[in-house]
Amino acid sequence: ALTVKSTLGGGVLTVSGTSTYTGGTTVNSGVTLLVNGSTSSGTVTVNGTLGGTGTIGGNVNFASGAALLNASLPLTVSGSVTLNNTTVTTTTALTSSGSPYTLLNAGSITGGSSVNATPGAGSIAAGYIGTVSISGNKIILTVVSAGTTGTWTDGSGTDNNWSDSGNWSGGVPQNAGDTAIFGNTVSPVNLDASESVGALNFNQASAYTISGGN
Numbered sequence: 001a002l003t004v005k006s007t008l009g010g011g012v013l014t015v016s017g018t019s020t021y022t023g024g025t026t027v028n029s030g031v032t033l034l035v036n037g038s039t040s041s042g043t044v045t046v047n048g049t050l051g052g053t054g055t056i057g058g059n060v061n062f063a064s065g066a067a068l069l070n071a072s073l074p075l076t077v078s079g080s081v082t083l084n085n086t087t088v089t090t091t092t093a094l095t096s097s098g099s100p101y102t103l104l105n106a107g108s109i110t111g112g113s114s115v116n117a118t119p120g121a122g123s124i125a126a127g128y129i130g131t132v133s134i135s136g137n138k139i140i141l142t143v144v145s146a147g148t149t150g151t152w153t154d155g156s157g158t159d160n161n162w163s164d165s166g167n168w169s170g171g172v173p174q175n176a177g178d179t180a181i182f183g184n185t186v187s188p189v190n191l192d193a194s195e196s197v198g199a200l201n202f203n204q205a206s207a208y209t210i211s212g213g214n
Contacts, residue, residue: 002026004033004048015039015054032069043079049089051075060106062086067120068139070103081106081139088132088141089120095128099143106137129177147177147198154187161192162212173197182208 002021004013005028014034022040027033027048035052043059044050050060051069059079062068067087068075081104088103119130119141130143148171155166165172173180179199182189186204191212202208 002042004028004031015052027066029066034069035075041079068103070101070141074102074138075104077104077106079106080108080110082110083139087118087120088123088139090123090141093122093125094130094141094143095125096143096145100135100140101143102138102140103132104139106139109134109137109139144198145175145177147175147179148173149179149181151181151183152187152189153185160188160190162189162195162210163192 002023002025004025005011012032012034015037017037019037019039022042024043024045025033026045027050029047032049032051033044035050035054035056038055039057041058043061044056045061045063046066047063049067049069050062051071052075053071053073055076055078057078059081060077061082062084064085065087066084067089069089069091071091094101119132124130124143127146128143129146130141132139132141134140150168150170150173153167153169154160155169161167163172174195174197176196176198178197179201180197181201181203183203186206186208189208189210191210
C-alpha cells in the first residue's frame with residue numbers, strides 16, 4: 001500500500017504520467033494528491049484532498065471531511081466513488097456562467113441520487129450560491145445568482161400584481177435564484193405574468209390565493 005503524507009504539512013503530490021502501481025493508496029489529512037495523468041486499479045482512500053484532470057483506474061473512497069479539488073476539467077474515476085461529508089473546492093470562484101459544472105466522472109457513485117458534499121470556501125463568487133449534486137454518474141456543481149428575497153406587502157393599494165414593485169419589500173422575485181416570502185400581509189396575489197422563482201415561503205397560517213399567469 002502507498003501512503004501519501006507530508007511532514008511539512010500542506011504537501012502536494014502530482015501524478016502527471018501513467019502509473020502502473022496496482023495497490024491501494026491513502027492520502028493523509030493535510031495532503032493533496034493531484035492526478036493529471038492516470039493510475040491503475042488500486043483503491044484510493046482520501047483523508048486529505050484529491051484533485052486533478054486525469055483518470056483513476058480504481059475506486060475512490062472519501063473519508064469524512066475529505067475534499068475534492070476541481071480545476072478546469074473534471075477528474076475521471078473508472079470505478080466507484082463514495083462521498084462522506086465531502087467538501088468540494090474549485091481553483092476559481094465560479095459564477096452561473098457555464099453552470100452546471102462537471103467536477104467528476106465516475107463508473108458509479110454510491111448513495112443513489114443523494115450527495116453528501118458541499119462547496120468549499122472561495123469556490124463560489126460573491127452574489128452566487130452553489131449546490132453539489134449527482135447527475136447520473138457525474139458529480140456536478142450548480143451555481144445560480146443569490147437573487148432577490150422579496151416579502152409580499154401589497155403596499156401599493158392599487159393592485160395585487162406580482163410584478164408591481166410597490167407590492168414587495170426587498171424587490172420583486174422574478175428569477176430562478178429568488179425567494180418570495182408571504183407573511184403577515186394576507187391578500188390575493190395576481191400573477192400578472194409567468195414567473196420563475198427558487199423558493200416560496202409561507203409564514204402565515206391563513207390561506208393565500210395566487211391566481212392568473214399565462
